[in-house]
Amino acid sequence: MWSDGSDTGLKDAHGVTFMSFRVTFLGTGGAVPTTERGPSAILANREGDRLLFDCGEGTQRQMMRFGTGFSVSHVFFTHLHGDHILGLPGLVQTWDFNDRSESLTIHCPPGTRNHVKSLLRTGGHDPGFPIRVNEVSPGNVALRAAEYEVRAFRTNHRTRAQGYALIEDDRPGKFDRQKAEEELGIPPGPAYGRLHEGDPVELDDGRVIQPEQVVGEPRPGRRFVYTGDTRPVDETVEAAENADLLVHDATFASDYADRARETAHSTGREAARIADLAGAKRLALVHISSRYAGDPSPIEREARSIFENAFVPDDGRRIEIPYPDA
Structure with missing residues (x-):
């Protein structure tokens, strides 16, 4: 199930409400902005x-x-070309005007x-909240959170550049309540939670129940991958393996394939081949050249000829990413 972001209380295949994971496309245009893009x-919002x-x-x-x-x-900066970074100084200043105290971490290529520090000083503004600038090399983890990580991977652009993959941890398998209650005689209560979390439980009659007796195989988490500006590269295929959403550079349609190579961008067709090789579930085509400002359909059409679940999102489009087994 895919949502435009308006759904609430989405459930997985077992009727359990899952942790929300929403992606909002704030800017989908190329180096030259247009009235549409x-x-x-x-912005990725994973459970807050x-x-x-x-x-x-x-x-x-x-x-806003x-x-x-x-x-x-x-x-997370994929690279430091102006169309990817020039919104930060104003945003930092607004945070400061709003009395932000929480720290901010900016991840960037080696x-x-x-x-980045020079960019933050643009306009002579000195932020009143802590800012950490973290260089991360492709292949390394930029952010390790409680239930997911964001890992950098190599891309191919005209400067130091990399993409990022947000990869959730595997989830516990499905708990077989019927087996637990009817076959093993485990009374409902805290024991169920402990077993589901991977801990054995000793019953009043002395039997020890192991988690694997009532919990199925681990279930995969979700994967969101963003390339930034790039030529098609094998590293994206690896990073986007079975991705729930791959967001890939598709600056041009194939009528400007030579221009794509010259400027180290990709065409819609090339992005679709990457998504197909990776086994991704859905492909968002972004960084759309102003040449296609009024009609990006040539990019989308050629991508769909290879990868059916490809689309060009408009600015403001929101997508809720469900778990793979939902």
Whole structure:
């Protein structure tokens, strides 16, 4: 099940309400903004953890326009071209005006920390809240949270560049309540929770029940992958293996394939091949060139000829990502 973001109380295949994971496309345009599309910015909200991937010009206004809120804890820069970073100084200043005290971490490619620090000083503003700039190399974990991680992977652009994969931990398998109660005689109560969490339980009659007797195989979490600007590369295929949502550079249609190679971008067709090879479930085509401002259908059409579940999102589109077994 895919949602436009308006659904609440979504349930998995077993009728259990799952932790929300919503992606909002704040900016889907290329280097030159248009009236329809702003520069690159994507907000992922996983159960209240708001993670901002790139921050093009006007991102804070897009946040207000599309109602995402400003409570971002981490910013992930794929590279430091202007259309991916120039929204940050204004957003930081707004946070400061709003008396933000929570720390912010900005993740960036190796060798770019000083450039990010210079960006933060643009306009002579000195933020009143802690900001940490974290260089992370492709293949390494940028953020490790309680139930997921964000890992960097190598891309191919005209500068130091990388993509990011948000990968959830596996979840416990389905608890077989009928077997627990009827076959094993385990009384309902705290024992069920302990078994589901992986702990053995001793019953009053002395029997010890192991978790694997009533809990199925672990179930996979969700995977969201964002490339930023890039040529098609094998590393994206690896990072996006079985991804629930792959967001890939598709600046041009194939009529500008030569221009895509010259500028180290991808076409819709090339992005679709990557999604197909990775076994992704859905492909969002972004960084749309202003050449297609009025009609991005050529990019979407050629991508769908290879990968059916490809689409060009409009700015403001929201997608709820369900668990793979939902």
